[in-house]
Amino acid sequence: MKICQNFQTIFKYFNRCSQADLEVSLEVSPFGGMGEEESSNSPAEVDNKGLYDLIGIPPQSTTDDVKKAFRKKAVKEHPDKGGDPEKFKKLTEAYEILSNPEKKDLYDRYGMEGVKNGGGGGDMGDIFSQFFGGGGGRREQGPKKMKAKMREQQVTLEEVFEGKMIHLNHKRKRVCDGCEGKGGANAKQCTACKGRGMVQKLQMIGPGMYSQSTGPCTDCGGDGTIFPEKDRCKKCKGNKVMDQEKVIEIPLERGVPDEHDYQFYGESDEMPGVMAGDLYVRIKIKKHDVYERKGADLYINKKITLVEALTGTQFTLKFLDGTNLHISTKPGEIISPAQIKTLKKKGMPCYKDAMSEGDLHIRFEVEFPLSGQLKSEQIEQLKKVLPGPKQQQKLDAKKTLYLEEYDEAHVNSNPEGGKKDEEDDDDERGGHGGQRVQCAQQ
Ligand SMILES: [Zn+2]
Ligand SMILES: [Zn+2]
Missing domain, CATH: 2.60.260.20 (Urease metallochaperone UreE, N-terminal domain)
Incomplete structure (x- = not known):
């Protein structure tokens, strides 16, 4: 529940970001609330077994094992079959992490803390300070994570009554495995922006009046680097990321409220050096x-x-x-x-x-x-x-x-009181005036 509550504020935050055309959120707010309860600054003893225990397999099992074991367990533990819904939720959360190779890797190495913080890396903080000005913009422990995405899933009241696993085809961006997110080989610094990715633009806002703004460089698409055409990655056409389809499993719980949000860690888009954002699926009951x-x-x-x-x-x-x-x-x-x-x-x-x-x-x-x-x-x-x-x-x-x-069309025949008098023609005045005043006083 805490996740859902946090989400509203997060969303406001993301909305603000998008005004500045930012694709990256510096602060991983979705985890902020959870961290309060579970964070511990000593990485000495990390628990990287708990999630495996939930699914009932040995630590470091493969994602295939995770999937097989989850399916078996989910059938047994489903609230429909009398399972505890809270326990079932924990089970699906464990599955969300361990079925994702990147998150599983983080969990195996650093435990939940690692999954939450996404392992760090990259220097998006600099880009943020470019946008917002002021060097103070960089945050201390801001893992670099993409914006969360929201999708809606229509369900029937019957489905909410019964509860079920909903399969949702979801397309998200993943770092291209053909070029490992580099976009190609033999990258050269973009001359237009001198590798900064951003350029100053002058825009005429009136006769002889210009406004200056900073925007992404169109020559390099904001990357700061340009590939010779022949060295461009064939797989992603130099985009560094590719669309990838995945079937998201939404464990629709019995009696779930309308507009309930299910969170899927890291199932939104990904970028080189930036970990995948979360996907939220909002339940809309028809x-x-x-x-x-x-x-x-x-x-x-x-x-x-x-x-x-x-x-x-x-x-x-x-x-x-x-x-x-x-x-x-x-x-x-x-x-x-x-x-x-x-x-x-x-x-x-x-x-x-x-x-x-x-x-x-x-x-x-x-x-x-x-x-x-x-x-x-x-x-x-x-x-x-x-x-x-x-x-x-x-x-x-x-x-x-x-x-x-x-007759409903003729109820309250003088709704505006005496006001109607003003609209009437001059010759209609006189005789009626007295009556209307009476009406208005009633
Ligand atoms: Zn590629
Ligand atoms: Zn450029």
Whole structure:
């Protein structure tokens, strides 16, 4: 949960960065919060076994072993099968790290601290100070890590009810293995920017007025180096990075809230000398035709006729697990219009507490017969049966007001009070004026 909370502030931070067209985030904020609890400055004793223990394999096992063991264990430990959701989350987190060769390597050598800090290296701090000015911009222990990325994953309410492993095809940039991220051979310093990657640009903002700005060099694409065409890496065409597809496994938990973010360490883009950013997958639950969800509770609207309201109603309802619920009023029970009734424990599973569930609430809408549908003898019979005044009050026929249709388009016929007067034509004034003032005062 802590990760999710941190994320908002991180995101603000990233947004600020992107205004300056920065591709790199200096500060690895996503780990900031976690570090408070787990950081220890003495690298003497590193725990690089814990994650393997979680998956149940010996330390330093291969990524293939990790994958095989995880699959087996995930099936057993899945909250659907009665596994502890918290434990399952830890298991998937362990898998995220150990199934990624770079992160596994960091973990094997430095433990969690290594994974979090990404091993350091590079000198992106200098680039940052170029952008933000002031030498003080460099941070003490800022591992160089790419921006986090956010994706959305639509799921159905049924999927959230059941919980499942979702497979998401994800394309991210990885350092080219053809040139090891160099882009080619025989690199020469770019003459346009003298190898700095950045150039001063003059832009005309008005007649005779120019503004000066610093931007990436177009000759070398901001790299500061240029390759002879023949030495350019064929695999990445000199881009240093390549698109790589990966299937991300999202362990959708039962009862997960809408807009929940799953974090995948290092599954965003990577750059030479900069470790891969994190991927966040935000769960978006599609609107359901029948069920409305509020926390762990479900609501449905149910239309019944007046006869059903008075004499009882029985109906079946397709539930989120695919079964049919057989629902009935109790003998003698009467449903009033807009009444809400509840089926206990027929709601969503509680998030992080898959053993308990919310309730299902049914809002009844009672459909009355239409005017003219009842014959006078039926009306007399109803009067005998139903409670209420048996004799109607006698009214003066001349003074009786008959009810008319309610027309929504003509409610509050003078909504702006007396204001309408101003828009009226001169000749319409006079006689009406007095009445409108009365209206406005009401
Ligand atoms: Zn390459
Ligand atoms: Zn250049």
